[in-house]
Structures are given as structure tokens and as C-alpha cells.
Amino acid sequence: MISIQTIRENAEWVIERLAIKHIDAKTVISQILEIDEQRRSVQKEVDDLKAQNNKMAKEIGMLFKSGNTSEANALKENVGVAKETIKKLDARFAELEGEQLNLLLSLPNIPHEKVPQGKLPADNVTVKQSGNLRPADGLLPHWELASKYNLIDFELGNKIAGAGFPVYRGKGARLQRALLNFFLDQNTAAGYEETQPPIVVNEDSAYGTGQLPDKEGQMYHVTEDNLYLIPTAEVPLTNIYRDVLLNEKELPIKITGYTPCFRREAGSYGKDVRGLNRLHQFDKVEIVQVQKPEDSYAALDEMVAHVEGILNKLQLPYRILALCGGDMSFASAFTYDFEVYSAAQERWLEVSSVSNFESFQANRLKLRYKNSEGKNQLAHTLNGSSLAFPRILACILENYQTYDGIKIPDVLVPYCGFDSI
């Protein structure tokens, strides 16, 4: 959520910046400012009335205490005259506040000045590409490899749960476990605290990181207990710091966690959902940082370098994209996407998205820290995947396939206990 202070001080600038995300915020901003003014004037009015009443109540108390009952009773008659007005104004104030909040919540985060212009994925800027792209000739797609070597049973998943819930078997399952340990080891070695959060969250948490109200339909909802299955570990991990006031010394906070992730993916179809490309349940290891504003972009670079290091160790061809304004998520101020090359499909698959949310989530979360001047200030939050399993697995299978099997990337061999499939 963009803070009202920012809008009050720089309305024009906010409108300009949001245009990068292809949002015309002009009307909403002017509504917000108008409501803000009304809100404050109502507040002043009601506050004055309350001040009067408070003062009289205090006087009455003193009079009773000193035994001056008659005078106290007389004074009592006068109080309460304004009560109805106060009630009305309070209601009006709450109404305005609610309207303002809704409008503020409807605005996406302000993109950073270095965000590339553009509307579509095609407008994203490739900032780096690494590794050789293996020619597709004679390569099997991962879903065929998966069934040929009995690694993943998609049909069985259909029976047990439904499409998008594969069953990993044998060396396939073992490879998943290897990835899990490898990723977490990499992250903890880089200073991220290993964390196991719940994989369901309550409504407050879903609001905190911005899944609600915008993406309600994308989450599995356990209505009986009003809990949401997490679409990413970002939600529970970041919500650890909801309603928290940190000391500056505690920053930066770096945590990592493995969780399954659940996404309804309503509306997805076609080759997008083939094999491991897009699932309803998948595994992911996430990294999250809470930072001082002045350090958050250095932290973003650090996270990018970290994810890049992991992909290098896996020796997978990858590219890093700076997302353009139109392709960025609602809450992000700057996002780098990592894509690995799926050799048989001849396409790039997103395996990580590393974002700086600046104070956008922190404002919703009420995540603040006491700075060196003793003032409370919103922190910056960042997160990224390191990494998402299914597409990494798909690319390992496709890129490492040989005429009679699949080689295991060297770094994973100790984790797997075998060097080929």
C-alpha cells in the first residue's frame, strides 16, 4: 500500500510513476486527496467536541470528589448535548477512512525509476544470459522422460487428487529431496535462517502480503476454518514480521524456508500446463529479507547474485530479466525474473522471481523499525525463489538427458546418492 503521506506530498509524481505500470491513477488519486481533506476536517471537528466533553467529565469527577454534588449534577445536564453529533461524526469519519483505505489498497506499488518501460512480457529486458542452449534435436520433453524412467506419474496424481498434482516416484522423488536439501544448504550458507512456517494462513496474513483482496480466486480456501493454502512461502515467512516493531540493529533479517505451494491456476490451459510446467501443487524454497530502505537495493542485487550462483552450480542455461512496468506484479517496485532453458520444449521457464517491495508490504503489515534517530519507520521487504522445484527438475531432465539415461548434475550427486538415472 502506498502511504497517504507519499500521495499528499507527491501526487503528480505518483501518477506519473504508476503510468509505467500502465495504470491511470489520476482519478483515484484525486479522490483520495479529496477524501483525505474531508477526513481531516471531520476529525478536527469531532476531536474538538470530544475535547470539550473530556474536560467537563474531568471537572465533574473533581466536583464529586470534593463533595460538591449539586454543582456536579448541574454540570451533568450540560454534557451529552454533543453526544449525538459526536456519534454521527465518528461514523462519518470511519466511513471516510474506510473509503480512503480501499482506494489506497487498489493502487499498485510505485515502480522504481530503473524499471524498463513496456507493457508485455516481450518488453522485459534481458540483463544477462548464461550457458549454452542445447539443440532440441532428438531430445525428449521432460514428461516423456519422467514416464520412460518412472520418475513422475501424472496419471496417478489425477486419480488421487486431480490434474496438476503429480506423484513423484523412485529416483524422481529422491531427486526432489536432493533439490530441497541442496537449496536450503545454499541459502543457510549465505546467511539465511532456516524456517519452517505453516502452509496455511489466516485472512490477516493473506492481506498482509497482498494476496487478498486481489488474488482471492487464485488460492485454495479452507472455508470451514477460513484458512488459505499458501501460494508461496513468501506469505507465512513475511507475515512473521506483521505488526512488528524492530530495532535497527536487528536488520537485515534474512530467512529461508521450504514449503509446498498451492495455486488454483484458474484459466490456465494448453502447453502452459503440460508436464511440470504449471502445477496446482509444487515445492519451492524461498528467501526473504527485511531491510533498511537505504540498503534494500543492494540486498536485491545480493539476492540476484545468490540465485544466479545456485543456477551456475547446477550448470543450467539461464537468463535474467528485468521486468517491464506492465509485467510486474501489483506489489513489486522492481523485479528480476530468472528463467532456465527447457531444451526439448525450446522455451524459457521461470524458476525464480526476485523482488523488492520497498515499503509496500511493510505498510500493510505494519512492519516498522526504530531507526538511529529513534523514529519508527517502515522497513523494506524483499523476496525471491531459490528455487522452484518443478521447472528446475524439468530442465535438469531435459538438459542432462543422454541416449540411454539422465546424468545428475555434479552438485546434486552427493544429495542423491546416484549419478545417473
Next chain:
RNA sequence: GGAAAGUUGGCAGAGUGGUCGAUUGCGGCGGUCUUGAAAACCGUUGACUGUAACAGGUCCGGGGGUUCGAAUCCCUCACUUUCCGCCA
């Protein structure tokens, strides 16, 4: 699922109708002492809103009510803990 008790500042924990926005301890910050640190001692320290700045207002889990006046009384909802039951 049954029963009981709780929810108060960064944390712990007092406070049952009137200078209580809240005793105290810990923590934080500043200082004294010390070559330095620790300990000890002294001082200081809630959040939000609002204002040019003061003032003012709101907040003791959420919402509603009683009262001139509510952290304190009433209603309601949520959550937490403990015990019993069930169970990995």
C-alpha cells in the same frame, strides 16, 4: 468435541468506575565509573493521528452497549493457554 482461565506498551507483568496512556521489571537509548568492557549506579524511553509548531484526539484482542466519565461494568465475536477426550 467437553470444561476452565486468559488477551494490557519492544518483551514480561500489575492495575476492577474519576490526574491511568497506565505501577514495576527486563530490554533500548544517554550518562557516571573504567585503559577498554562487564557489573553497579543515575537519567530517559508506548503507538497512531493531528498541527507550521504547540494544542487536541484515538488506542489496554475486534465490534457494540451502560455512564457525566470505562483498561476496569454488560453484550458479542475472534484468538491463546491449561485440563479432559481423541490422535500423528
